[in-house]
Amino acid sequence: MKTIExxxxxxxxTFLKKEEYSATFVDMIQHCNRVIQLELPITLQDGSxxxxxxxxxxxxxxxxPYKGGLRFAKDxxxxxCRGLAIIMTLKCILLNIPFGGGKGAxxxxxxxxxxxxxxxxxxxxxxxxxDVIGPTKDIPAPDxxxxxxxxxxxxxxYYKFHxxxxxxGAFTGKTMLHHGSKGRDYATGYGVFLCIRYWxxxxxxxxxxGTTFIIQGMGNVGKxxxxxxxxxxxxxxxxxxxxxxxxxxxxxxxxxxxxVAELQPLDGVQEKFKENxxxxxxxxxxxxxxxxxxxxxxxxQLSVEVAESLSCKIVVEGANCPCFSEVDALxxxxxxxxxxxxLANSGGVVVSYFEWxxxxxxxxWDENKIDSKLEKQLQETFSTFxxxxxxxxxxxxxxxxxxxxxxLDKLFYLYKTKY
Ligand code: NAD
Numbered sequence: 001m002k003t004i005e006x007x008x009x010x011x012x013x014t015f016l017k018k019e020e021y022s023a024t025f026v027d028m029i030q031h032c033n034r035v036i037q038l039e040l041p042i043t044l045q046d047g048s049x050x051x052x053x054x055x056x057x058x059x060x061x062x063x064x065p066y067k068g069g070l071r072f073a074k075d076x077x078x079x080x081c082r083g084l085a086i087i088m089t090l091k092c093i094l095l096n097i098p099f100g101g102g103k104g105a106x107x108x109x110x111x112x113x114x115x116x117x118x119x120x121x122x123x124x125x126x127x128x129x130x131d132v133i134g135p136t137k138d139i140p141a142p143d144x145x146x147x148x149x150x151x152x153x154x155x156x157x158y159y160k161f162h163x164x165x166x167x168x169g170a171f172t173g174k175t176m177l178h179h180g181s182k183g184r185d186y187a188t189g190y191g192v193f194l195c196i197r198y199w200x201x202x203x204x205x206x207x208x209x210g211t212t213f214i215i216q217g218m219g220n221v222g223k224x225x226x227x228x229x230x231x232x233x234x235x236x237x238x239x240x241x242x243x244x245x246x247x248x249x250x251x252x253x254x255x256x257x258x259x260v261a262e263l264q265p266l267d268g269v270q271e272k273f274k275e276n277x278x279x280x281x282x283x284x285x286x287x288x289x290x291x292x293x294x295x296x297x298x299x300x301q302l303s304v305e306v307a308e309s310l311s312c313k314i315v316v317e318g319a320n321c322p323c324f325s326e327v328d329a330l331x332x333x334x335x336x337x338x339x340x341x342x343l344a345n346s347g348g349v350v351v352s353y354f355e356w357x358x359x360x361x362x363x364x365w366d367e368n369k370i371d372s373k374l375e376k377q378l379q380e381t382f383s384t385f386x387x388x389x390x391x392x393x394x395x396x397x398x399x400x401x402x403x404x405x406x407x408l409d410k411l412f413y414l415y416k417t418k419y
Contacts, residue, residue, distance in 0.1 A: 002324055004299045005083035010325035012086070015404045025415045029089075029408070032082050034058040036132065040106075040124045044117045054125055056104040058138055059085035062414040063093050065136050066102030067349060069143025072150070076105030080299070084320055088349070090407040091342040095381055097353045102138050110145055122153035130161055135169035135359070141352050142173040144219070144298065148185070152178040169359035172352035176364075181355035183370035184348070189224020190371070191347015191378060192318045195339050196229065196292060198382045199314065203337075209233035212290040214312075216240040217297030221318045221345060223260050225296055226253060238280065238288045240297070243267035245285035251276035286310060295322035296345075302327050310336060317341035328398045340400040342407070343381060350377050381406075 009030065016026050038054040055078050058066040068088040081103040089101025106125055110118060132138060142151055151171045155178055158170045174180035183190075200208050211234045215226050218241045226236055230253040238247050243265045251273065253260075259269045270277045286293075286302075289311040295301045296318025302310075307327045315331060316339045317323065323338075331338050354370055388394050388402045397405065 053107040059101040061100035064098035066138035067099035068102035070140040071143040072145035187351035188348035192225040193228035213292035214238040222296040
């Protein structure tokens, strides 16, 4: 069965074979520095006892402390975290952020637990990792299934051990009262939107207004990506979440936005807008003719069959690793452009970095400052990407390989100066 790690490593290995990096470097970059498996003993509020599996993977820290999301997902596993941790290392150095790559998971469905039980789980996780996480060691952030409240519980508990305001930067994606950053909530979706905007401005030489898109996932990444595209005048034709797939052809996203903003499951929203928000099949969803397809739900959603059936111009990876490895070449052959995850969904980690800086210098920046710094950072990376994309030496590279090359060349330089 294909896994995130195997899908990613297939693409990565194909790319690495083309390049002339040293064998030691390649081995180091394909493996993780540390994989921590935890079995958290948890006594729940009702007195019952559970042993909960958790994982933290630290891939590489040549470029700075490990940084990466912490997901709450029952089926999360070590190999998934390893693949995602490598992606984080590449993402951070690609965006010129002084962090390495990490990833973690607590293997539960957070919906199965009360808030008080979640607090215990978050605190126990923090305690078990107390020596290996921290603002200069490893900095978790929210990911699939986790949110800023969970980060608050963790940072408060971390503080109990260290009693030092400098440790607020041990977690990012916190609420404002716990020294979070303005703009972090929407940063990933805003980054997805910015990448699309730059693509239209710099490559297609037109604006987004009137373009059409479909999007899978209405969580943090999906809802904000949709919101910013819709505000700019793009039209959302279909949406999806874990409850199903829905056509938006007869309605405007603005009508359902208040419900989506509260993260209401789409089957409930559909009940309210029966006439206009119509259920469709998964195949009908992916086959919807449109300009942009955004998988923003979870990994490995675009199989070869799904990719074959797409009728669009651009695929934008809002989620991490949403495509099977064969899909890159297939899209290129079909003339469909791909904006890969390490660029498309990097807005979140960029603003996490801003949160970490604010914690270090004890400042709180306003939204304008955050947004314009994010725009600048993404635009610079996009320009570097564009320069290579239009250079004759890189015509045989996929867009993902171009981004790999930018990131890996920098990492190789760090390696050569360190070893
Ligand atoms: P989330 O938990 O907030 O939302 C996930 C959404 O996807 C929900 O609407 C859920 O119903 C839907 N979904 C889940 N499984 C599905 C399936 N099989 N079919 C259809 N819909 C499904 O998660 P998120 O934070 O939005 O993250 C989504 C993806 O983006 C993940 O791959 C995550 O790693 C990646 N990502 C998130 C961030 C961030 O800042 N949150 C940053 C970078 C990358």
